[in-house]
Amino acid sequence: MAAPTPEAIEQARKRVDQAKARLDALNARVAAEGRRLDTRRKIILGGLLIDAASKDKRFAGIVSELTHRISRDQDRKPFEGWTLPGEDR
Numbered sequence: 001m002a003a004p005t006p007e008a009i010e011q012a013r014k015r016v017d018q019a020k021a022r023l024d025a026l027n028a029r030v031a032a033e034g035r036r037l038d039t040r041r042k043i044i045l046g047g048l049l050i051d052a053a054s055k056d057k058r059f060a061g062i063v064s065e066l067t068h069r070i071s072r073d074q075d076r077k078p079f080e081g082w083t084l085p086g087e088d089r
Contacts, residue, residue, distance in 0.1 A: 054086040 004012075053059040063084060070076045 050084065053084050060084055 049059065049063060053063040067079050067082075070079065
């Protein structure tokens with residue numbers, strides 16, 4: 001078998017680099033999909049909790065307790081002045 005030429009070595013390196021780039025892109029898509037699903041679950045659960053809290057005082061107490069536990073200002077800000085639907089009854 002003949003010794004590999006510098007050109008053949010360079011082509012092999014390019015193929016390896018391209019394969020690594022494809023693998024990195026696939027891993028990024030998998031991670032993005034995982035974050036998307038996690039966000040969707042949080043939104044759905046949050047909606048269910050708010051709905052349950054507007055109909056059941058037990059859940060309203062839980063929501064109240066959870067909102068009082070928020071420690072970061074940026075997370076607390078969206079809840080300033082917010083009340084549960086039906087809370088004014």
